[in-house]
Amino acid sequence: MAKLVLNVALPAFKYEAMYAGTAKKLVATSLDGRKVQLPLSAFQRFVTHQGIYGFFEVEFDEKNKLVGVTQVS
Template sequence: MAKIVVEVTLSASQYQTLYSGQAKNVVAYSLDGRKVQLPLSAFRRFVTHGGIDGIFDVEFDDKHKLVAITRIR
């Protein structure tokens, strides 16, 4: 399995705009500079009143399918 570390910061209003249907994915850059597109729904459990803000460990299987997202900070 492949892993990358990404930082995601979305304010509550940005998240609400995306969640309301205008977008289904979040584009983020890994800490080593790779661009990755992740489903917004995968971050639902990390949403607070302030939005989403953190560094996340993202795991993919051998076919590049999302397996897990874990908040590391």
């Protein structure tokens, strides 16, 4: 399985766009330079009052389908 590490800095007001229906994807660049597009819903459990901030490990299966997201320190 493939894994990427992302440094995400998404303020709360931008995440709220998902609830308004105007945003559904997070586009980010991994630490190794690959660009990835993921559903914002995959990060829902990491939302705080400030938004989504931190390093996240994203895991994909052999067909490049999202398996899971975990926050790393």
